[in-house]
Amino acid sequence: MMATESSGVTLSARVILDDQDITKSPTDQRNYRIVELDNGMRCVLVHEAEARQASAALAVAAGHFHDPHHAQGLAHFLEHMLFLGTKKYPDATSYQSFISAHGGNHNAWTGTEFSNYYFTVDANYFDQALDRFMRFFHEPLFAQKWIEKELQSIESEFQLKRQDELRRLYQVHKATSNPKHPFSKFSVGNLSTLKDQPNNSLQQQLRDFFQRWYCARRMTLVLLGPQSLEQLTELASTHAQAVKSGCADVWDIDEPLYLSEQLGIELHVNPIKDARRLIVTFALPGINDDYANKTTSYIAHLLGYEGPGSLFGYLRDKHWINTLAAGGGISGSNFKDFNINMQLTEQGMAHRDEIIAALFHYIQLIREHGLNPWRYDERRVGVMNAFNFQEQPRASDLAPQLAVNLQHYLAEDIIFGDYRMDGLFQPKAHQFLDCMRPDNMRITVIHKDLPTDSIEPIYGSHYAVHPLSQQQLETFRACTPTGVKLPDPNPYLAEPWQLQSISSDEPTGLPRAKQTAPALMSWHLHDIDFRQPKAHLYLGFQLPNVVATPANFAQTRLWCELMLDILNEQCYDAEIAGLHFNLYPQQQGMTLHVTGPAHYAPQLTNTLLQAMLAPEFCQQRWKDLRQRLMTNWRQALLHKPLNFLFSHLNVQLQPHTYSVLDLAEELERLSFEDFCASSPQLFTQAQVQLFAHGDVKAEQLAPVHEALSTWLGLAEPLAPIDLTPAALDTLPNKVTVNTQHPDHAVIAVIQSMQNSVQQQGVFMLLNQMLQPRFFAQLRTEQQLGYLVGTTYLPMQQYPHLLFYVQSSRVDNQQIETAMNEFFDDMPTLLADITEEEFDKARQSLTQQLTEKDSSLRSRSQRLWSAITQQDHDFSRLTRIASAIETLTMDAFKAESKHLFNNKSGQMFLSACPANFDRSR
Numbered sequence: 001m002m003a004t005e006s007s008g009v010t011l012s013a014r015v016i017l018d019d020q021d022i023t024k025s026p027t028d029q030r031n032y033r034i035v036e037l038d039n040g041m042r043c044v045l046v047h048e049a050e051a052r053q054a055s056a057a058l059a060v061a062a063g064h065f066h067d068p069h070h071a072q073g074l075a076h077f078l079e080h081m082l083f084l085g086t087k088k089y090p091d092a093t094s095y096q097s098f099i100s101a102h103g104g105n106h107n108a109w110t111g112t113e114f115s116n117y118y119f120t121v122d123a124n125y126f127d128q129a130l131d132r133f134m135r136f137f138h139e140p141l142f143a144q145k146w147i148e149k150e151l152q153s154i155e156s157e158f159q160l161k162r163q164d165e166l167r168r169l170y171q172v173h174k175a176t177s178n179p180k181h182p183f184s185k186f187s188v189g190n191l192s193t194l195k196d197q198p199n200n201s202l203q204q205q206l207r208d209f210f211q212r213w214y215c216a217r218r219m220t221l222v223l224l225g226p227q228s229l230e231q232l233t234e235l236a237s238t239h240a241q242a243v244k245s246g247c248a249d250v251w252d253i254d255e256p257l258y259l260s261e262q263l264g265i266e267l268h269v270n271p272i273k274d275a276r277r278l279i280v281t282f283a284l285p286g287i288n289d290d291y292a293n294k295t296t297s298y299i300a301h302l303l304g305y306e307g308p309g310s311l312f313g314y315l316r317d318k319h320w321i322n323t324l325a326a327g328g329g330i331s332g333s334n335f336k337d338f339n340i341n342m343q344l345t346e347q348g349m350a351h352r353d354e355i356i357a358a359l360f361h362y363i364q365l366i367r368e369h370g371l372n373p374w375r376y377d378e379r380r381v382g383v384m385n386a387f388n389f390q391e392q393p394r395a396s397d398l399a400p401q402l403a404v405n406l407q408h409y410l411a412e413d414i415i416f417g418d419y420r421m422d423g424l425f426q427p428k429a430h431q432f433l434d435c436m437r438p439d440n441m442r443i444t445v446i447h448k449d450l451p452t453d454s455i456e457p458i459y460g461s462h463y464a465v466h467p468l469s470q471q472q473l474e475t476f477r478a479c480t481p482t483g484v485k486l487p488d489p490n491p492y493l494a495e496p497w498q499l500q501s502i503s504s505d506e507p508t509g510l511p512r513a514k515q516t517a518p519a520l521m522s523w524h525l526h527d528i529d530f531r532q533p534k535a536h537l538y539l540g541f542q543l544p545n546v547v548a549t550p551a552n553f554a555q556t557r558l559w560c561e562l563m564l565d566i567l568n569e570q571c572y573d574a575e576i577a578g579l580h581f582n583l584y585p586q587q588q589g590m591t592l593h594v595t596g597p598a599h600y601a602p603q604l605t606n607t608l609l610q611a612m613l614a615p616e617f618c619q620q621r622w623k624d625l626r627q628r629l630m631t632n633w634r635q636a637l638l639h640k641p642l643n644f645l646f647s648h649l650n651v652q653l654q655p656h657t658y659s660v661l662d663l664a665e666e667l668e669r670l671s672f673e674d675f676c677a678s679s680p681q682l683f684t685q686a687q688v689q690l691f692a693h694g695d696v697k698a699e700q701l702a703p704v705h706e707a708l709s710t711w712l713g714l715a716e717p718l719a720p721i722d723l724t725p726a727a728l729d730t731l732p733n734k735v736t737v738n739t740q741h742p743d744h745a746v747i748a749v750i751q752s753m754q755n756s757v758q759q760q761g762v763f764m765l766l767n768q769m770l771q772p773r774f775f776a777q778l779r780t781e782q783q784l785g786y787l788v789g790t791t792y793l794p795m796q797q798y799p800h801l802l803f804y805v806q807s808s809r810v811d812n813q814q815i816e817t818a819m820n821e822f823f824d825d826m827p828t829l830l831a832d833i834t835e836e837e838f839d840k841a842r843q844s845l846t847q848q849l850t851e852k853d854s855s856l857r858s859r860s861q862r863l864w865s866a867i868t869q870q871d872h873d874f875s876r877l878t879r880i881a882s883a884i885e886t887l888t889m890d891a892f893k894a895e896s897k898h899l900f901n902n903k904s905g906q907m908f909l910s911a912c913p914a915n916f917d918r919s920r
């Protein structure tokens with residue numbers, strides 16, 4: 001027993017494990033302790049000496065599986081209601097305002113068997129924030145007024161998901177599984193599932209659910225901050241002790257996920273969008289007890305392999321599939337769906353049974369030749385490299401993750417559990433492989449033109465279920481050989497990773513630039529601050545021909561996709577070993593980003609550049625990928641209207657940014673011959689900026705410089721491309737687009753054409769202080785929609801402030817009216833801001849801006865972004881921070897007033913469904 005003294009009361013907590021007993025990555029500087037409070041709540045305390053923010057997360061073993069049959073969605077509704085008032089803090093906006101006023105953010109989710117609540121806040125206010133947060137779990141009010149309002153929010157969330165392809169498929173999945181298994185329940189809830197019942201009000205239902213499932217024994221709490229482990233223990237005891245202990249209600253699912261007639265079937269589903277997908281699902285038993293061996297992830301690794309001779313390579317070369325992912329699928333206490341999920345080509349639709357037959361052949365191959373300890377060990381080496389040189393997760397991600405891990409894993413494994421691979425356990429592997437047979441399989445085919453005969457009642461998807469035919473079963477069982485093989489040993493996993501030593505002439509601190517050719521600027525920083533033998537290489541290509549016309553831009557995008565496709569097979573072993581690359585066109589030309597173990601990253605970059613020199617494209621593959629791009633682009637109007645508006649805003653304001661609908665038209669006009677003939681011209685004029693960061697030495701870059709010069713010449717420097725955004729006073733101040741999504745959405749934009757650090761500071765402060773007010777008024781109070789918020793967006797350092805709402809309840813005019821009322825109220829809102837609030841906002845923003853980099857990755861991103869923004873002394877963020885520090889409240893208010901009065905610097909972008917009839 002460990003006892004701590006606090007205000008005269010003795011608090012006690014039993015230590016379960018201390019730091020030395022918990023398996024940690026060597027890069028992990030945090031200290032951990034796991035305790036159990038008197039009421040049975042288990043807590044993970046995490047001390048991070050330099051943290052400026054503190055985080056908390058509480059996971060509870062209560063999710064939508066626990067919903068009563070007559071009130072589906074109740075767990076989710078309860079998650080919303082907990083935020084809206086407790087005995088001590090009855091005001092519904094109190095928690096949210098407190099968190100945002102102190103530089104934090106908060107969120108929550110409801111899953112199948114767990115729900116998770118979490119927040120971050122400035123570390124000095126942790127105690128006060130916990131006082132508000134922990135009361136959710138012992139004295140929520142469930143006030144009638146807020147039940148009524150928040151039901152609207154649930155309904156909006158439901159309406160929003162009606163257009164969500166995954167959500168619709170998920171509900172068909174539920175409709176075709178065992179109705180006695182809790183998975184079959186509807187998880188989101190809506191106005192028809194959540195309501196008062198005779199003699200049982202919704203308020204009472206909430207109280208009963210809370211009473212039954214929300215007890216300390218079902219909860220795990222994580223507190224993370226700069227406080228000592230003793231102080232954190234005391235915080236946990238102080239704030240969590242009032243949660244009732246409760247009984248850990250036994251929760252066992254004794255029903256199987258599928259009835260026998262729900263297996264050995266083919267399920268046809270019509271999507272909203274133009275998609276072609278084949279998902280093969282095998283019904284496995286639960287895998288919670290297998291986490292130390294990771295048998296399914298080992299099998300998935302073999303099935304999903306994409307190197308030479310792989311199943312994927314075979315199916316792609318037949319031009320039947322574009323992508324293949326293995327191992328995903330729902331899982332829970334007594335079930336695991338093992339999915340092989342493939343995006344089909346047009347041809348592939350006609351060869352589905354052959355695809356599945358090839359899959360069965362590969363499974364046979366694994367069973368007979370794939371269960372080798374050396375393969376398992378190779379996989380473990382890769383996973384251990386990832387663990388030993390793990391980039392430390394951000395505190396705000398770590399806390400909720402640990403809370404859930406403590407529910408699933410042994411206490412010593414809360415960090416290591418996701419990585420632990422004790423060995424290949426043959427009986428388990430055979431058990432799972434034996435489950436991979438036609439009569440234990442469900443095939444899901446997703447396509448618009450499939451005939452269907454049923455309608456899923458909640459989201460309205462059309463589907464049909466067919467038992468597999470005798471002929472199908474025979475095809476699958478025949479196991480016709482396809483010439484595929486299991487992966488060869490991976491050369492990239494032969495050598496362990498290690499740090500290179502720093503020599504005295506290496507630059508440290510900030511990146512240094514070196515002009516290595518007239519049109520090649522090479523930035524380099526050998527950086528081992530994070531003790532990571534990893535590197536990031538960014539190559540920014542300025543290519544005037546690429547950005548000159550939408551036709552060229554579309555062509556470049558297709559060129560990048562084809563290159564990635566070619567390189568993917570060639571470099572798949574490298575990918576498995578942790579080397580990753582991406583290639584995409586942007587406003588100035590193109591970017592290549594390579595990251596991974598430092599002794600391979602420059603070498604891989606070189607290999608990639610060599611391949612780009614004179615690529616040979618396959619015509620059929622060109623057709624498949626062009627089709628895929630055009631289909632994706634053409635569906636933009638079906639996406640969430642807010643997403644469409646954000647990209648539309650970019651097209652309106654940013655030079656050399658094109659509408660995806662226009663890009664699709666351009667690709668339609670392009671022939672394979674023209675593509676091959678004209679692609680080299682995209683690269684005839686080029687200038688390159690290279691940034692190599694991490695455990696990489698200057699001399700490793702010489703081959704990369706050489707490959708770049710060989711490919712692109714780089715003998716002539718180019719004039720810079722002007723990326724200044726369009727001024728709003730040159731554009732119409734109202735733009736409406738017609739979309740094919742039933743929701744309405746509006747983004748209001750406020751722009752400044754001054755790109756000084758002072759002006760950026762004003763915008764950031766405004767965003768910080770208006771965000772909670774806007775949310776409270778338009779979402780919590782008026783319930784206009786589920787997606788409501790503000791965001792700060794700089795474009796080439798020109799600040800923009802965006803206010804957005806998406807609604808399934810009201811139309812775009814009503815949203816605009818509500819926004820205008822909010823803006824008209826600005827003088828009062830500004831007058832309400834107190835000196836204290838202003839100081840806190842200033843303080844929390846300057847803290848965020850000057851926060852130390854948390855990982856190599858985030859430092860790389862920050863430095864690269866500075867290089868591309870011409871911030872060559874890397875001081876912009878600090879200068880914004882000092883501008884904020886010296887800004888007075890009066891100057892801030894005067895400037896804000898001016899911004900809101902200047903109507904020509906504003907724009908309303910609206911989305912309205914194409915067939916929307918205002919008179920209805």
Ligand SMILES: [Zn+2]
Pocket residue numbers: 076080157
């Ligand atoms: Zn929700």
